[in-house]
Amino acid sequence: MDDAALLQIDNAGRVFGGGRTLFGSKKPAVHAVQDVSFSVRKGETLGVVGESGCGKSTLARMIVGLDAPTGGRIVFDGRDLVAEAGRDLRRLSREVQYVFQDPVASLNPRKTIRTILEAPLIHLLGLDRAAREKRLGELMDAVNLAPEFLDRYPHEFSGGQAQRIGIARALAADPKLIILDEPVSALDVSVQAQVLNILDGLKDRFGLTYIFISHDLSVVESVSDRVAVMYFGRLVEIGPGRTVLSTPRHPYTHLLLQSAPAPGRRALISEDANTELPDPYNPPPGCAFHARCPRGTDICMTKIPPLEAMSGETDHRAACFHPHEAR
Numbered sequence: 001m002d003d004a005a006l007l008q009i010d011n012a013g014r015v016f017g018g019g020r021t022l023f024g025s026k027k028p029a030v031h032a033v034q035d036v037s038f039s040v041r042k043g044e045t046l047g048v049v050g051e052s053g054c055g056k057s058t059l060a061r062m063i064v065g066l067d068a069p070t071g072g073r074i075v076f077d078g079r080d081l082v083a084e085a086g087r088d089l090r091r092l093s094r095e096v097q098y099v100f101q102d103p104v105a106s107l108n109p110r111k112t113i114r115t116i117l118e119a120p121l122i123h124l125l126g127l128d129r130a131a132r133e134k135r136l137g138e139l140m141d142a143v144n145l146a147p148e149f150l151d152r153y154p155h156e157f158s159g160g161q162a163q164r165i166g167i168a169r170a171l172a173a174d175p176k177l178i179i180l181d182e183p184v185s186a187l188d189v190s191v192q193a194q195v196l197n198i199l200d201g202l203k204d205r206f207g208l209t210y211i212f213i214s215h216d217l218s219v220v221e222s223v224s225d226r227v228a229v230m231y232f233g234r235l236v237e238i239g240p241g242r243t244v245l246s247t248p249r250h251p252y253t254h255l256l257l258q259s260a261p262a263p264g265r266r267a268l269i270s271e272d273a274n275t276e277l278p279d280p281y282n283p284p285p286g287c288a289f290h291a292r293c294p295r296g297t298d299i300c301m302t303k304i305p306p307l308e309a310m311s312g313e314t315d316h317r318a319a320c321f322h323p324h325e326a327r
């Protein structure tokens, strides 16, 4: 257990499907997230990277309570989210908020920005009219939007403005942790920087902690204190951002970085790279990366490597039998 942790995840898993049909045959199962353990410390930004289909969104949805784990524990601020689900969910859901990838699609097109932002102020915080009006002004100011915009509809905004409203909506609930799920990947590069700057400022101003999910290594590198790398539902490496991205230990992280050389790491984890991922309905035994791994040996084909501290680096862990050396 990490004493400074705001969020502690222990062996979390999520299986979709499975079980038996009426006729007794097995239904196919996908292990979207498997045996994932890590903590997020108060005030940090943890970047989570991985190819499409590696389980990033499923993990995020479980943390925010939109999906239930089929195994393991998720402890937020000392409280077990899985055990408490259904009891004090309102308070818990208020404290963990989610910002979606597609800003326009995530806002109800029939509601004004005022109605969208007021909903959490009424239902989660119970503020009266005067307090709501004051808070609405603060929220618009926090994301650099003029108060006149409150009476407009989502389609009247550009992608960057809509994402700022998505951020203001998350902020409205007065959260401690915000999960940013690909928050800038739908935006033009010039607008991405604006939104990232706003997020950076809000973190200090409101004492926030972020989980920042992305397949864009350059973005993750610029925002993260620590970086977690996922592959095929599992966490394969985690550590300080600078260390993981400059001296990766796991061959998968190595491969990602080779395809995106610094500086200005523009290359992304390929959106269609999941064609190279194993079949989720028929996972291979052992390390799921072994078929793509230049360092693989026999043990990798039969045993799943545990996530272990790398020698000399207590805060840097990787799940590999043959990790790269620290330089």
Ligand SMILES: Nc1ncnc2c1ncn2[C@@H]1O[C@H](COP(=O)(O)OP(=O)(O)OP(=O)(O)O)[C@@H](O)[C@H]1O
Residues within 6 Å of the ligand: 016, 017, 030, 031, 032, 033, 050, 051, 052, 053, 054, 055, 056, 057, 058, 059, 280
């Ligand atoms: N509701 C579901 N039913 C069945 N399988 C699912 C469901 N949700 C996700 N999966 C599967 O779980 C795996 C992980 O999906 P997930 O969306 O979490 O990955 P991701 O890394 O967020 O991908 P992306 O970046 O494309 O959103 C995939 O194989 C996906 O097909």
